[in-house]
Amino acid sequence: MVSEACTSELLFSGSDWNFAKLSRVYEEIEALGLEELGLDIYPVQMEVISSEQMLDAYSSLGMPLMYRHWSFGKRFLYDELLYRKGARGLAYEMVINSNPCIVYLMEENTMALQALVTAHAALGHNHFFKNNHLFRQWTDAGGILSYLDFAKSYIARCEERHGLTPVEAILDSAHALMEQGVFRYRRPPKLSSEQQREGLHERLEYEERSFNDLWRTLPPSPGKSKQDATDQILAERKKSLKLPEENLLYFLEKNSLVLEPWQREIIRIVRIIAQYFYPQRQTQVMNEGCATFVHYTLMNTLFDRCRISEGAMLEMLRNHTNVIFQPAYDDPCYSGINPYALGLDMMQDIRRISTAPTAEDRDWFPDIAGRGDWRDTLLDAWANHRDESFVRQYLSPALIRKWRLFMLADNADEPHYEVASIHNERGYAKIRSALAQRYDVGASRPDIQVIDVDLLGDRRLRLQHTVKNGLMLEGGSRDATLRHIRNLWGYEVSMVAVDAETGAMLGERSTKEV
Amino acid sequence: MPIFIDRRLNPKDKSLGNRQRFLRRAREELKRSIRDKVRTGSIAELDREHAVPIPRKGTGEPTFGDDRESGRRHHILPGNRTFSSGDIIPKPGGGRGGGGYGSGSGTAASEDDFRFVLSREEVLDLFFEDLELPDLVKLNLKQVLSVKPRRAGFTSGGAPTNINVGRTMRNSHGRRIALRRPKQAELDAIAHQIAELEAQPASAPARERIAALREALDRLERRRKRIAYVDPVDIRFNRFDPQPLPNANAVMFCLMDVSGSMGEREKDLAKRFFVLLHLFLTRRYERIDIVFIRHTHLAKEVDEHTFFYRTESGGTVVSTALEEMHRIIEQRYPVSEWNIYAAQASDGDNFAGDSERCIELLDRKLMRLCQYFAYVEIIDERESHIFGATENGTSLWRAYNAIDGKWPNFQMRRIAAPADIYPVFRQLFARQPGLRKSA
Numbered sequence: 030m031v032s033e034a035c036t037s038e039l040l041f042s043g044s045d046w047n048f049a050k051l052s053r054v055y056e057e058i059e060a061l062g063l064e065e066l067g068l069d070i071y072p073v074q075m076e077v078i079s080s081e082q083m084l085d086a087y088s089s090l091g092m093p094l095m096y097r098h099w100s101f102g103k104r105f106l107y108d109e110l111l112y113r114k115g116a117r118g119l120a121y122e123m124v125i126n127s128n129p130c131i132v133y134l135m136e137e138n139t140m141a142l143q144a145l146v147t148a149h150a151a152l153g154h155n156h157f158f159k160n161n162h163l164f165r166q167w168t169d170a171g172g173i174l175s176y177l178d179f180a181k182s183y184i185a186r187c188e189e190r191h192g193l194t195p196v197e198a199i200l201d202s203a204h205a206l207m208e209q210g211v212f213r214y215r216r217p218p219k220l221s222s223e224q225q226r227e228g229l230h231e232r233l234e235y236e237e238r239s240f241n242d243l244w245r246t247l248p249p250s251p252g253k254s255k256q257d258a259t260d261q262i263l264a265e266r267k268k269s270l271k272l273p274e275e276n277l278l279y280f281l282e283k284n285s286l287v288l289e290p291w292q293r294e295i296i297r298i299v300r301i302i303a304q305y306f307y308p309q310r311q312t313q314v315m316n317e318g319c320a321t322f323v324h325y326t327l328m329n330t331l332f333d334r335c336r337i338s339e340g341a342m343l344e345m346l347r348n349h350t351n352v353i354f355q356p357a358y359d360d361p362c363y364s365g366i367n368p369y370a371l372g373l374d375m376m377q378d379i380r381r382i383s384t385a386p387t388a389e390d391r392d393w394f395p396d397i398a399g400r401g402d403w404r405d406t407l408l409d410a411w412a413n414h415r416d417e418s419f420v421r422q423y424l425s426p427a428l429i430r431k432w433r434l435f436m437l438a439d440n441a442d443e444p445h446y447e448v449a450s451i452h453n454e455r456g457y458a459k460i461r462s463a464l465a466q467r468y469d470v471g472a473s474r475p476d477i478q479v480i481d482v483d484l485l486g487d488r489r490l491r492l493q494h495t496v497k498n499g500l501m502l503e504g505g506s507r508d509a510t511l512r513h514i515r516n517l518w519g520y521e522v523s524m525v526a527v528d529a530e531t532g533a534m535l536g537e538r539s540t541k542e543v
Numbered sequence: 544m545p546i547f548i549d550r551r552l553n554p555k556d557k558s559l560g561n562r563q564r565f566l567r568r569a570r571e572e573l574k575r576s577i578r579d580k581v582r583t584g585s586i587a588e589l590d591r592e593h594a595v596p597i598p599r600k601g602t603g604e605p606t607f608g609d610d611r612e613s614g615r616r617h618h619i620l621p622g623n624r625t626f627s628s629g630d631i632i633p634k635p636g637g638g639r640g641g642g643g644y645g646s647g648s649g650t651a652a653s654e655d656d657f658r659f660v661l662s663r664e665e666v667l668d669l670f671f672e673d674l675e676l677p678d679l680v681k682l683n684l685k686q687v688l689s690v691k692p693r694r695a696g697f698t699s700g701g702a703p704t705n706i707n708v709g710r711t712m713r714n715s716h717g718r719r720i721a722l723r724r725p726k727q728a729e730l731d732a733i734a735h736q737i738a739e740l741e742a743q744p745a746s747a748p749a750r751e752r753i754a755a756l757r758e759a760l761d762r763l764e765r766r767r768k769r770i771a772y773v774d775p776v777d778i779r780f781n782r783f784d785p786q787p788l789p790n791a792n793a794v795m796f797c798l799m800d801v802s803g804s805m806g807e808r809e810k811d812l813a814k815r816f817f818v819l820l821h822l823f824l825t826r827r828y829e830r831i832d833i834v835f836i837r838h839t840h841l842a843k844e845v846d847e848h849t850f851f852y853r854t855e856s857g858g859t860v861v862s863t864a865l866e867e868m869h870r871i872i873e874q875r876y877p878v879s880e881w882n883i884y885a886a887q888a889s890d891g892d893n894f895a896g897d898s899e900r901c902i903e904l905l906d907r908k909l910m911r912l913c914q915y916f917a918y919v920e921i922i923d924e925r926e927s928h929i930f931g932a933t934e935n936g937t938s939l940w941r942a943y944n945a946i947d948g949k950w951p952n953f954q955m956r957r958i959a960a961p962a963d964i965y966p967v968f969r970q971l972f973a974r975q976p977g978l979r980k981s982a
């Protein structure tokens with residue numbers, strides 16, 4: 030078709046890659062990304078790795094540097110098992126939110142795949158990491174690698190000094206609380222530089238030296254009634270401990286009575302890593318959608334300009350379709366909504382609405398329909414949204430129809446589901462809102478906070494689980510996690526479940542019972 | 544311009560340390576699994592590779608998570624073709640949770656499938672760990688006791704002392720024929736001709752002939768030099784395979800009292816003893832048979848499962864088992880071909896007066912046939928400190944004492960707990976210089 034009109038040279042031919050080809054392809058794709066889509070990226074560092082190294086990277090949360098822990102070993106053995114059995118392939122790429130942005134390329138990939146990966150990761154993910162507000166505010170791309178390096182050697186030093194078992198015990202307990210170890214509203218401080226970390230030991234030692242428990246046991250001043258005094262103590266205590274506190278790891282790190290300084294530092298490390306990954310969890314659809322949209326658009330442009338062959342294009346399309354495959358709910362392959370597929374479809378839909386809107390689109394999206402500047406709209410969306418707000422803002426009726434989305438109401442007390450909404454006029458808004466809700470990581474996570482602790486009495490730590498929609502915690506893992514909190518706190522821990530709407534107490538569980 | 548880094552030559556086992564930490568962590572689970580294998584699996588099975596399922600308990604990582612069977616929630620699903628709002632759909636599995644449609648429910652199940660393959664050595668290590676072996680002995684047991692090299696054909700590499708001259712020369716001969724190496728006789732013939740010609744008075748044709756002959760001689764000699772008489776490729780060495788010794792057959796008789804008094808604990812201890820005996824014998828003999836004989840007041844040969852997992856009630860007459868053993872030896876295991884071992888496990892109760900009969904059977908018949916006879920009495924842990932050292936005990940114990948004194952290849956010990964088994968086994972099978980089958 031177009032091929033007769035083509036006069037330009039192919040970027041590469043054949044499936045073998047070499048560094049010269051990779052570099053040529055990168056230059057071309059980068060130029061295209063900046064020119065066509067207006068992307069803005071960190072400098073890129075491409076690393077070629079083997080499949081075993083990819084397995085290694087998988088098992089340590091995808092980071093190039095990680096401290097040692099048995100759970101990463103378990104992940105490795107498990108991934109390796111699946112890979113050996115052929116039950117699961119490996120990702121073609123992996124990309125790290127750092128500056129420079131590190132992209133892993135697998136040596137087994139063909140040249141066509143390497144080009145795809147370059148567009149997907151080095152341009153798409155990279156742009157997203159650099160521009161999305163969550164990543165800008167919450168992660169420190171420049172500092173993360175040196176921080177991980179510090180974490181790794183710090184924990185290794187602890188293992189040398191205190192033995193593997195005690196370090197492992199702290200890490201186990203801290204890992205159990207990773208989900209409850211992030212600040213959702215407060216921005217974390219910038220990762221300290223190496224110099225600041227140098228001063229860490231001195232600080233810890235000073236705290237140890239200057240700690241004096243006497244000051245906390247001063248009797249209440251005389252002249253007040255006993256009741257007043259207790260109330261006042263209670264209020265002061267809550268104020269001084271800044272209760273309630275939703276970041277359990279932070280609370281334990283600062284206030285636990287039994288932890289030694291090195292143990293607090295380990296908890297801090299786990300907490301900082303949890304915080305670093307928090308934006309990723311909130312932007313899965315957008316991040317993958319952005320990368321997929323970028324590689325799809327750039328590859329098609331390259332093909333239209335005759336820079337890649339039909340064979341290479343076919344190979345890329347085959348991989349592309351695998352990635353965005355979305356089976357229906359009754360398909361045996363169904364395992365939830367594919368973030369790549371949803372993200373890509375929504376972004377392409379935004380482009381359609383901008384350039385060729387229907388009357389319905391004009392009703393639903395008066396701001397963007399027919400304005401034609403789909404690039405700016407997308408750049409704006411990538412920069413300023415997370416999954417929840419992105420779906421709430423941009424999921425269109427057309428797409429709901431295309432996906433044939435429907436909503437099931439699931440009440441645990443009833444033996445059946447009820448179809449609450451389907452893809453029709455009455456359902457669009459409800460489906461969109463419910464789907465957006467699902468991507469709200471903060472809301473879909475159990476809401477657990479520290480509400481009180483009696484430091485002068487039995488030192489019992491009191492947690493409160495605010496139960497929304499009657500969703501209780503699963504008993505076995507709850508008890509096991511409470512035991513972990515007890516390990517870190519050192520004294521009894523109890524958790525009360527309170528209904529969010531009525532305020533009624535639904536139950537209480539204490540480590541005395543488990 | 545991006546930076547390219549080739550990391551492929553970096554060390555690959557970055558997660559080795561993590562794997563080791565995981566194994567250490569899973570060790571308790573693996574040990575428990577091996578313990579269960581001993582209890583439920585067959586004796587011979589312990590001695591090979593095992594895929595051990597690792598339960599999530601102990602290696603699980605708990606977090607706070609929602610209970611799937613509580614509360615109200617909404618699922619958004621793609622691909623609706625048939626439903627309209629208000630439709631009612633029965634839940635799969637009769638009303639339990641939304642697991643069928645919910646997201647991510649697959650991960651929990653698949654982690655259960657996590658299986659770990661342990662090598663034979665690792666299995667044995669874990670097994671012996673439970674028996675509290677001193678390290679030295681563990682090594683001894685693992686090794687084949689002695690080996691003897693056995694001829695096993697030829698090989699193209701080896702030590703000079705093992706060169707097989709006949710085979711080497713045959714190869715060399717074949718090669719010389721194939722490459723047409725000039726024979727010494729041919730050279731001699733030409734040299735002789737030259738000598739003859741030179742002896743005659745010189746003439747022009749003779750000189751030409753001599754020159755031609757010299758040239759031919761020269762060519763042949765060069766050819767001989769190039770094609771060696773014996774070339775390294777011809778050389779063959781004798782090949783030897785290590786062969787375990789003694790290279791013979793053994794049969795192991797397991798005798799057990801299965802009357803009601805032998806409970807699960809007793810059988811478990813007995814089984815551990817038999818497993819150990821089996822491991823020991825498989826190291827020493829090429830072929831090993833196991834015969835299981837159980838008895839109440841009647842004795843019968845049975846398969847392993849029946850042996851360990853069925854109890855019967857009835858009186859206890861130990862001699863019946865010994866008689867059955869004797870009958871089987873006469874029928875199937877001629878002493879000239881088989882090394883016969885027997886291990887008897889019992890709680891020591893016996894029918895009044897039968898112990899005399901046992902002594903007679905052992906003394907007159909069995910001890911002559913057996914390489915070794917071990918009697919293990921399984922006693923209650925509470926009794927262990929009473930009976931530990933004394934000669935006092937059950938009627939069978941007192942009766943067997945007589946045999947113990949008379950026959951050096953008879954040994955008897957008491958066991959109360961798993962940790963006792965190995966030391967006792969060690970005493971029973973310690974190398975005893977004077978111990979030989981009495982003729």
